[in-house]
Amino acid sequence: MTTIDTSKPIPDPAGPAEDNYLTHSSGIMSWLGTLDHKRIGVMYLVSILSAFFVAGMFALLIRTELMMPGEDFLTQDQYNIMFTLHGAIMVFLVIIPSVPASLGNFVLPIMLGAKDVAFPRLNLMSYYLWVIGAIFAVSSIFLGGVDTGWTLYVPYSTRTDAAMGGIIPVATAVFILGFSSIFTGLNFIVTIHRLRPPGMTWFKMPLFLWSIYATGILQVMATPVIGITVVLLMIERTFGLGIFDPSLGGDPVLFQHFFWFYSHPAVYIMILPAMGIVSELIAVHSHRHIFGYRFIAFSSVAIAIFSFLVWGHHMFLSAQSPLINVVFSAITFSVAIPSAVKVFNWLATLYKGSISLNTPMLYGLSFIFMFGIGGLTGLHLGTLATDIHLHDTYFVVAHFHYVMMGSALIGMLGGLHHWWPKMTGRMYTEFWGRIACGLIFVGFNVTFFTQFVLGSLGMPRRYQDYTGPGWSETTTALYHKYHFVSTMGSYIMALGFFITAAYLIHSLFRGRKAPANPWGGRSLEWQCSSPPPHDNFSSAPHVGDCYDFSVLEWDEQEQGYHWRTDLKHEPGEA
Amino acid sequence: MIRSGSIFGMPEQASTVAPMVDLVYDVITWISIFFFVGIVGVMVYFMIKYRRRSHVAYTEGPTHNTPLEVTWTIIPLILVIGIFYVGLQGYVHMTTPPENAYEIQVTAQRWFWTFNYPNGASETDVLHVPVGKPVKLIMRSDDVIHSLFIPAFRVKQDVVPGRRTQLWFEATREGDFDLFCTEYCGQQHSQMVGRVMVYDPDEFEVIIEESARWITEVPDEKLHLAGTQFYNQCASCHTLDGSKLIAPSFKETHDLFASGGTRKLADGSTVIVDEAYIRNSIMNPLDDVVDTYRSSMPPGIGTRLGERKVEAMVRFLMRLDETAPDGQLLAITRQELTKASEEPEGE
Numbered sequence: 013m014t015t016i017d018t019s020k021p022i023p024d025p026a027g028p029a030e031d032n033y034l035t036h037s038s039g040i041m042s043w044l045g046t047l048d049h050k051r052i053g054v055m056y057l058v059s060i061l062s063a064f065f066v067a068g069m070f071a072l073l074i075r076t077e078l079m080m081p082g083e084d085f086l087t088q089d090q091y092n093i094m095f096t097l098h099g100a101i102m103v104f105l106v107i108i109p110s111v112p113a114s115l116g117n118f119v120l121p122i123m124l125g126a127k128d129v130a131f132p133r134l135n136l137m138s139y140y141l142w143v144i145g146a147i148f149a150v151s152s153i154f155l156g157g158v159d160t161g162w163t164l165y166v167p168y169s170t171r172t173d174a175a176m177g178g179i180i181p182v183a184t185a186v187f188i189l190g191f192s193s194i195f196t197g198l199n200f201i202v203t204i205h206r207l208r209p210p211g212m213t214w215f216k217m218p219l220f221l222w223s224i225y226a227t228g229i230l231q232v233m234a235t236p237v238i239g240i241t242v243v244l245l246m247i248e249r250t251f252g253l254g255i256f257d258p259s260l261g262g263d264p265v266l267f268q269h270f271f272w273f274y275s276h277p278a279v280y281i282m283i284l285p286a287m288g289i290v291s292e293l294i295a296v297h298s299h300r301h302i303f304g305y306r307f308i309a310f311s312s313v314a315i316a317i318f319s320f321l322v323w324g325h326h327m328f329l330s331a332q333s334p335l336i337n338v339v340f341s342a343i344t345f346s347v348a349i350p351s352a353v354k355v356f357n358w359l360a361t362l363y364k365g366s367i368s369l370n371t372p373m374l375y376g377l378s379f380i381f382m383f384g385i386g387g388l389t390g391l392h393l394g395t396l397a398t399d400i401h402l403h404d405t406y407f408v409v410a411h412f413h414y415v416m417m418g419s420a421l422i423g424m425l426g427g428l429h430h431w432w433p434k435m436t437g438r439m440y441t442e443f444w445g446r447i448a449c450g451l452i453f454v455g456f457n458v459t460f461f462t463q464f465v466l467g468s469l470g471m472p473r474r475y476q477d478y479t480g481p482g483w484s485e486t487t488t489a490l491y492h493k494y495h496f497v498s499t500m501g502s503y504i505m506a507l508g509f510f511i512t513a514a515y516l517i518h519s520l521f522r523g524r525k526a527p528a529n530p531w532g533g534r535s536l537e538w539q540c541s542s543p544p545p546h547d548n549f550s551s552a553p554h555v556g557d558c559y560d561f562s563v564l565e566w567d568e569q570e571q572g573y574h575w576r577t578d579l580k581h582e583p584g585e586a
Numbered sequence: 587m588i589r590s591g592s593i594f595g596m597p598e599q600a601s602t603v604a605p606m607v608d609l610v611y612d613v614i615t616w617i618s619i620f621f622f623v624g625i626v627g628v629m630v631y632f633m634i635k636y637r638r639r640s641h642v643a644y645t646e647g648p649t650h651n652t653p654l655e656v657t658w659t660i661i662p663l664i665l666v667i668g669i670f671y672v673g674l675q676g677y678v679h680m681t682t683p684p685e686n687a688y689e690i691q692v693t694a695q696r697w698f699w700t701f702n703y704p705n706g707a708s709e710t711d712v713l714h715v716p717v718g719k720p721v722k723l724i725m726r727s728d729d730v731i732h733s734l735f736i737p738a739f740r741v742k743q744d745v746v747p748g749r750r751t752q753l754w755f756e757a758t759r760e761g762d763f764d765l766f767c768t769e770y771c772g773q774q775h776s777q778m779v780g781r782v783m784v785y786d787p788d789e790f791e792v793i794i795e796e797s798a799r800w801i802t803e804v805p806d807e808k809l810h811l812a813g814t815q816f817y818n819q820c821a822s823c824h825t826l827d828g829s830k831l832i833a834p835s836f837k838e839t840h841d842l843f844a845s846g847g848t849r850k851l852a853d854g855s856t857v858i859v860d861e862a863y864i865r866n867s868i869m870n871p872l873d874d875v876v877d878t879y880r881s882s883m884p885p886g887i888g889t890r891l892g893e894r895k896v897e898a899m900v901r902f903l904m905r906l907d908e909t910a911p912d913g914q915l916l917a918i919t920r921q922e923l924t925k926a927s928e929e930p931e932g933e
Contacts, residue, residue, distance in 0.1 A: 088774060088776070089773055160770075165730075165770070168730040168772060173881055174696075174729065174730055175772070258746075258747045264731060264748065298645070303647075303649060304649075304650045307650070330746070331743075334677070338677070341670060341677075345666035348666050349663050352658070353658065356655075359628050360648070363636070363647055364645055365645050366642055366645050367632065367636045367638055369633065369637060380625065380629055385622065388621060392611065394669075394670075395610060395672070395673030396673045396677030397606065397607050397673045397675075397677050398614065400677070403742060404768040468596050470737025470764060473770075475776035477776045477777070478776070482711055484762065484781075564643040
C-alpha cells in the first residue's frame with residue numbers, strides 16, 4: 013500500500029509547467045503560421061466544431077420542417093439544399109477529419125513520445141486545405157445551391173437541367189478536402205513508423221495510435237478514388253463528356269462503384285479513430301489494463317482491410333448483378349466480427365475495474381450502447397432479403413446516424429472531454445458535463461431510434477414532406493407520429509450541445525487548473541504538464557506498458573495522479 | 587387501419603414475399619436484441635458493481651484470455667453466416683420472377699410514374715394489379731435514377747436510365763397501397779408517390795379494359811375535357827394558374843395562344859404559339875425550348891400517351907379557360923366524359 017507523502021516534492025517527470033505550448037509564443041501569426049502539431053490540432057478543433065455547429069443547425073431546420081406534415085417553412089428546394097449541405101459538411105468537414113486531425117494531431121506525437129509529427133509543414137498545409145475546402149463548400153450556397161445529396165449521384169448531378177448550379181464548388185471542395193485528409197493520414201503513418209522513441213515498440217503503442225494508423229492507411233489508399241471521381245463528375249457536367257450519363261454513353265452505376273469504393277472505407281475513417289478513443293477511455297477511467305490488447309489492435313487492421321471489400325452493399329438495388337450482391341453481402345458480414353470482438357474486449361476490460369462515471373467515461377459507455385445498436389442494425393441492412401425493403405428508408409438514416417453520430421461523434425466528444433484538461437490546462441464542470449452527456453444520449457436515442465421504426469414502416473429518406481396528392485391519410489398520420497417524436501428528440505440533443513459549448517467555454521476562463529494527470533492515464537501524454545510544453549516533454553517520458561496503471565498513485569493535493577514515489581525509474585525504462 | 591407485419595413495426599403484409607421478409611427481419615431483430623441486452627446488461631452491471639469507490643490507481647484482473655476471445659469471435663461468425671444464408675435464400679426468390687408473370691411497363695420521370703399495360707392501357711401514378719397473380723414490372727427511366735418501392739409488398743428496385751430493371755411481386759390481398767420513389771430525384775422527390783390498387787382478377791380485367799378504352803369513347807366535342815384526366819402527368823412542371831415551376835405555366839401558353847402571341851425561345855428565335863407549336867412541344871419537347879427555361883422534359887411522353895390523348899391534351903391547352911377556369915382543374919369524371927358517347931348527339 014502506498015501512502016501519500018505530501019511533505020516531499022513530487023518528482024513530476026514533466027517538470028515545472030512554466031512555459032507551455034499556449035504561452036510559448038503569442039500573436040495571431042504565431043498561430044496561423046505555426047508548425048506545432050498541438051496548435052494545428054487546436055485550430056482544427058475550433059474549425060471542425062464551427063462546421064459542426066453550422067451543419068447541426070441545418071439538421072435542426074430539417075427536423076423542424078419534418079415535425080408536421082405539409083410545407084411549413086422550407087420549400088422543396090430549400091429543404092433539398094439543407095439536407096445536402098448537412099450531409100456534405102458533416103461527412104467531409106466534420107466527422108472524417110474530426111478525431112484524426114484535431115485530437116489525433118494533438119495527442120498522437122505526445123502519446124508516441126515524439127516532439128512533433130514527421131512533416132510539420134505538410135500538417136499545416138492539410139489544415140489550410142481544409143479551410144479552402146470549407147470555403148468552397150459554403151460558397152456553393154451563394155453559387156446556385158446544391159441539391160444532390162452528399163452522395164452526388166449521377167446523372168442527376170451532372171445534368172444541368174436537373175441539379176442546381178452549386179455542384180461544381182461542392183465537388184471542388186470534396187476534391188480539396190480529400191487532399192487534406194490524405195496528407196493527415198500520410199503524416200501519421202510516417203510519424204508512427206519513424207518517430208517512435210527507443211522502447212516504444214508497436215505493441216507498446218496505445219490502442220488509439222493503432223486505430224489512427226489503420227485510419228491513415230484508409231485515408232491514403234481510399235481518398236484518391238473520390239478525388240478522381242469528382243473530377244470526372246465535373247468534366248461530365250462542364251464539358252458534356254459522357255462518363256456516367258447514359259444519354260451521353262456513360263454508365264451511372266459506375267459512378268456508384270467509384271463513390272462507394274471511397275465512401276465505404278470513409279465510414280471506417282470515421283469510426284476507427286473513435287473506437288481507438290473508446291479503448292483509451294474504457295481502460296483509463298476504469299483503471300484496468302485493457303483486455304485483449306492484440307485482439308483489439310488487430311481488429312482495427314482487420315476492419316481497415318475488410319472495409320475495402322464491401323462497398324457494393326450500398327448498391328444492392330442499383331441494378332448491379334445479383335451474383336455481385338450475394339458476394340458483397342457475404343463479405344459485409346465479415347466486418348461484424350472484428351467490431352463485435354472490440355465490444356466484448358471493452359466489456360471484459362470493465363470487469364473488476366474501478367469504474368469512474370465521469371463525463372469522458374459516460375461518453376465511452378454511451379459509445380458502446382449506441383455502437384451496439386448501430387452495429388446490430390447493420391445486420392438487417394447487410395442481409396439481402398431485408399435490405400430490399402429497408403434500403404433508402406429512414407431505417408438507413410437511423411443506422412448510419414447511430415454509427416456516424418452516435419458512435420463516431422460521441423467517441424470524439426469522449427476524447428474531447430478526456431483530453432480537454434491536457435489541451436487547455438483547465439478542468440470543466442463535471443456536473444454540467446454529465447448533465448449534457450445525458451441530454452445528448454437521451455435526445456439522440458429519441459431522435460434516431462424512432463427513425464428505425466419509421467424506416468421499417470416504409471418512410472423513404474430525403475423526403476421534404478409526407479403528405480400531398482398521392483399520399484394516403486393513414487400513411488401521413490402514421491409517419492407524423494414518429495417524425496414528431498424524432499424532432500422533439502433533436503431539440504433535447506441540441507440543448508445538450510449548447511450546454512456543452514457553454515461549460516467548455518466557461519472552463520477556459522474560470523475552470524480549475526488541470527493537473528498533469530487528472531484521470532490516472534498511463535500513456536505518455538499524461539506524463540507531460542497540462543498544457544504540454546512546446547516540445548512536449550521537458551524530460552524523456554517513461555515508455556512502458558501504456559495500460560499498466562500500477563505505477564501511478566493519487567495525489568490529493570494535486571487532485572490528480574502521478575508516478576508512484578516509491579518507484580525509482582530511469583527514463584525510458586518500462 | 588394498418589396491420590403491422592411484425593411486432594417491430596413493418597407495414598401490413600400484402601404480397602407473397604412479405605411474410606418471409608418479415609420473418610427474416612424478426613429473426614435478425616431477436617438476435618440483435620439478445621446481443622444488445624447482453625452487452626448493455628453486462629455493461630450496466632459492471633458500472634454498478636465496480637463503480638469507483640476510492641482513488642485507487644490500479645485494479646488487478648485478467649489482461650487477456652485467448653480461449654474466451656476465440657470463442658467470442660467464432661460464435662458471432664457462425665451466427666452471421668446463418669443470417670447471410672437466410673437472407674440469400676429470400677433474395678434469390680425475390681429476384682427470380684415466375685415464367686408466367688403478367689408484365690407491366692413502367693416509366694419513371696421527374697416526378698411521376700407511368701404504367702403501360704399489354705392491352706394499351708396507360709395510367710399515371712396508379713398501378714392496377716390483380717390479386718394472386720405474379721406481376722413483373724419492367725422499368726425504365728427517361729431522366730435520372732429513380733427507385734420504385736411498395737412497402738406493403740416489401741419490394742424495391744432502382745430505375746436506372748440507359749437500362750431496364752425489373753421487379754416482381756404477387757399481391758395477396760385487395761386494397762390500396764403506397765408506392766414511393768426512393769432514389770432522390772430532385773425538387774419534388776417527396777411527391778413522386780403513387781397508389782397501388784389491387785383487385786380481384788376479374789375486376790382487374792374490367793379496370794384495365796376501361797382504362798385502355800375510355801379515351802376512344804370520349805366524343806370529339808368533349809375531347810378537350812379529357813385532358814383533365816391525365817394533366818397530373820404535367821402538373822409537376824406546368825401549373826394552371828400562371829405560377830412558374832421549372833417549365834412555363836399552361837396558363838401562359840394558353841394566353842399567348844388565345845391572343846395569337848409569340849414566344850421567345852432559348853436559342854434566341856421566336857415562334858408563334860399556335861396549335862402546331864403546342865402539338866410539337868408535346869411530341870418533341872426539345873425542339874422549342876422556351877427562353878429562360880432549361881430543356882428538362884424528356885421526349886417520349888407524346889408517344890406513350892398515344893395520338894388520341896395527345897390530341898386531347900392539345901385541345902385541353904387551347905381551351906384552358908374552360909378546362910381549368912381560374913387556374914383550377916375542372917372536376918369531371920371519366921364516366922361523365924364517356925357517357926355522352928352513348929347518346930345520339932355524341933355520334
